[in-house]
Amino acid sequence: MGEPSADARLTALEQRMDRLVELMEGAGSAGRRGAPTDGRTDTDTGSGVDPEGEGAGPRRRGRARWSAATMPGSGSHAADPSTVDMHDAFWALNRLKGRYPSPGAVAYTGSVDIGVGHVEYQWDRHTDDILDADWADRAERVAALGHPVRLAMLRLLLDAEHTVAQLVDELELASTGVAYHHLNQLQAASWVASPKRGVWAVPVSRIVPLMTIIIAFEEA
Secondary structure, eight states, X not given: OOOOOHHXXXXXXXXXXXXXXXXXXXXXXXXXXXXXXXXXXXXXXXXXXXXXXXXXXXXXXXXXXXXXXXXXXXXXXXXXXXGSOTTOTTHHHHHHHHHSOTTOEEEEEEEEEETTEEEEEEEEEEHHHHHHSOGGXXXXXXXXXXXXXXXXXXXXXXXXXXXXXXXXXXXXXXXXXXXXXXXXXHHHTTSOEEEEXXXXXXXXXXXXXXXXXXXXXXXX
């Protein structure tokens, strides 16, 4: 029998990566919550699974890569200065243009050391996929961020997991009922999760997207 075709090899690779994602998601949420690891390599995905866990689809070519949070520094890999043009202010844009011909694509990425640990993430989508999407489907997720108390909660949760009582105390909220109201709105839009009873956190796969949205609101 001859060698398998390139399409067959690609399909097999995607199936193996999808299986890896399933195994990671079933392994528990300790690493994704930012808990310290035992020093082994971070867990990465690159199978075309989007931040909501849905498949990229036959035409979508976006790729997600994110690694579970670890203690700051233990999973961080600095770029090799010899491979980066330190004088190119648009290095990321130029690389994106080289990878995606017209009509192009939109990408965001981050490698951050924050309170919950080290997080790496990359996501991209073709221009046509973005324009063809039903933007109204994103309304709930966007609306959930439209309150100063919820944004303040998310900022605290990037530092560490918090109980409701801690959120009430640090944000000087009127009651736990107020806190739960806002947490429920954030949870429904997948911005927060409760990894264990009474404790709240930002899912690792939402950390860099959240920080990207925050800087997107800056004036150009």
